[in-house]
Amino acid sequence: MKRFAWTQPTSLASAAAFAETTVADAMVALRPDTHAGHGAVLQAGGIDNLDLMKEELLQPNLVISLRAIPGLDKIEKQEASWRIGAGTTLMAVAGHPAVQARFPALATCLNQSGSPQIRAVATLGGNLLQRPRCWYFRSIAFDCLRKGGGHCFAILGENAYHAVFDNEVCAIVHPSSVATVLVALGASVELTGPNGATRRLLLEDFLVRPKQNVRRENDLQPREILTAILLPNPSASVRMAYLRLGEKQAFDWPLVDAAVILELDASSVCRQGVICLGAVAPTPYRPRAAEATLAGKVIDVPTARSAARTALDGAMPLAHNEFKLPLIETVLRRAILRAANPV
Numbered sequence: 609m610k611r612f613a614w615t616q617p618t619s620l621a622s623a624a625a626f627a628e629t630t631v632a633d634a635m636v637a638l639r640p641d642t643h644a645g646h647g648a649v650l651q652a653g654g655i656d657n658l659d660l661m662k663e664e665l666l667q668p669n670l671v672i673s674l675r676a677i678p679g680l681d682k683i684e685k686q687e688a689s690w691r692i693g694a695g696t697t698l699m700a701v702a703g704h705p706a707v708q709a710r711f712p713a714l715a716t717c718l719n720q721s722g723s724p725q726i727r728a729v730a731t732l733g734g735n736l737l738q739r740p741r742c743w744y745f746r747s748i749a750f751d752c753l754r755k756g757g758g759h760c761f762a763i764l765g766e767n768a769y770h771a772v773f774d775n776e777v778c779a780i781v782h783p784s785s786v787a788t789v790l791v792a793l794g795a796s797v798e799l800t801g802p803n804g805a806t807r808r809l810l811l812e813d814f815l816v817r818p819k820q821n822v823r824r825e826n827d828l829q830p831r832e833i834l835t836a837i838l839l840p841n842p843s844a845s846v847r848m849a850y851l852r853l854g855e856k857q858a859f860d861w862p863l864v865d866a867a868v869i870l871e872l873d874a875s876s877v878c879r880q881g882v883i884c885l886g887a888v889a890p891t892p893y894r895p896r897a898a899e900a901t902l903a904g905k906v907i908d909v910p911t912a913r914s915a916a917r918t919a920l921d922g923a924m925p926l927a928h929n930e931f932k933l934p935l936i937e938t939v940l941r942r943a944i945l946r947a948a949n950p951v
Contacts, residue, residue, distance in 0.1 A: 609661050616673040623650065624802035624831045626672045631657065631739065632824040635666055636756040648672055650833060652680075652695055652731040656738040664748055665755075680733075680835065683707070690839045691798075694733025698786070699724070701732055710842060712950075713850040713867055717789045720852060723859045733834040736787055736797075736811070737826060740780040740890075741861060742770065753778055753822045768928040769863070772936075773889040775924060777818040781887045782825065785865050787811065788886030789850050790837065791894070792867035798836040799828065808838065815891040825890070845879075846871050849947035851939050852886075862887045864935040866943040870907060876948070878902045883919065883944075888936060895919035898940075907948035909941075916941040 617623040629637070629647035637647070648670035651657050660666035674680060680695030683704050690710070692701060701707055702718035721727060721735070744750040744761040751757030762770050762779040770779040782788075795811045814827050828834060842848075852865035869882040881902030885893040898919035905911045916937045923933055 610664065610667045612661075612668050613670045614673065615670060616676045618676050618678070620677055620800050620833060620835065621802050621804060623672055623674060623677060624800065624833050626670065627831050627833065629830050630824070630828050631660070631666060631737070632828075633830065634668060635660070635739075636823050650674060652734040653697070653729045655726060655730045655734065659746075660739065663746065665746070674833070685841075686838075689841055692732060692837045692839065694736075694798075694834045694836055695731050697728060698722070698730050698732060698735060699727040702727070711789075711793065711839060711848070713848040713869070713947075714786070714789045714793065714839075717785055717850045717852075717865075717867070720857075721785055732786065732837060735784050736790075736837075737828065737834060738783050740825065741783045742780045745780065753818075754780065756823060763926065766928065767926040768931075769861075769887075770926060770929055771889045772923045772925045772929055772932050773893050774817060774819075774891070775889070775926065778822050778890060779926060780818075780890050782815070782889070782891050783861065785852065785862060785886055787815065788865055788884050788892045789867040790839070791815075791892040792848075792869050792882050792884035793842075794840050794882075796838040797834055798838060799832050800835045801829075801833075802831050806835070811837070812892070812894070818890050842869075843871070845873065847947045847950060849943045849950065851943040851946065853935055853939050864888060864932055864939050866936075866940045868940070868943045868947040870902070870944075870947045872907070872948070876906055878905055878907055878948075881915075881944075883915070883940065885919065885936060885940065888932060895921070897921055902944070907944060909945065912941045912944040912948075915944060 634647045649668045652674045680693045682693045698718045708715045753760045760778045791812045847870045850867045852862035854860045854862040865886040867884045871879045898915045901915045
């Protein structure tokens with residue numbers, strides 16, 4: 609790890625003014641033959657930044673800690689939504705009574721993310737902004753597309769844990785399981801600049817596909833801070849579930865995960881269904897055709913099975929990850945049934 613300076617501002621304005629680059633841009637600017645630090649980057653819990661810095665993939669001149677800025681760890685009800693500060697730890701979000709009561713799928717996902725030690729430090733915003741876990745991307749020996757190189761090594765390489773959808777340009781999977789649930793819930797992000805101006809956009813639109821920009825996973829701009837996640841308050845008729853399957857069910861990233869949100873009428877007929885799949889594409893993946901098969905149906909085993917099969921439409925497995933297809937079908941079918949019939 610290279611030497612760096614450290615600052616801990618106490619206001620959003622001063623933190624944003626320091627943040628001259630994003631982590632993604634700093635990594636692209638740092639070529640393999642370069643040993644000098646580059647830029648100033650933001651840090652909340654620091655879980656991912658520290659990993660990248662130890663591997664010398666990220667070498668900032670300055671690290672800007674957000675821990676001393678008041679208000680970034682608040683969870684509060686607004687008129688039609690809940691506002692969760694981006695600096696709130698995963699453990700605090702999972703344990704909040706409102707999250708457990710209104711967003712049980714989110715609480716379930718958070719409680720299965722990382723270890724208790726990581727959940728006590730990692731923040732919600734940092735989890736959404738973490739960089740991919742592809743082993744080619746994480747190795748300084750491979751100058752891949754996402755780091756500014758000219759080749760995606762995973763497409764023809766070791767790709768067992770990589771994408772089966774939207775994998776033509778870059779085969780990463782999005783590293784955040786929490787993003788899978790938040791996209792399904794229709795979450796938005798709040799981004800604040802140095803002059804205090806904010807912009808809000810759907811999380812689904814904030815996340816960037818490789819065809820849009822292969823060198824970044826989101827639309828965070830220099831001198832901009834992710835300050836909050838906004839969740840629409842669900843109606844009483846909404847049911848939800850989150851399921852994941854991994855090689856290790858604890859302390860590990862999933863092979864496949866699924867979040868399902870169902871709006872049911874008084875006869876248990878589905879008015880609308882939202883499905884989001886994780887660990888299968890570079891961004892959380894919405895199989896729209898599968899969602900459409902749920903509308904107007906009673907959610908039973910045949911309906912869930914049909915939707916799960918439809919969700920595989922358009923899959924393009926690579927040489928070593930076709931095993932993900934039956935996993936997707938199984939996890940999604942079970943998630944749909946669990947959402948409709950919560951235990």
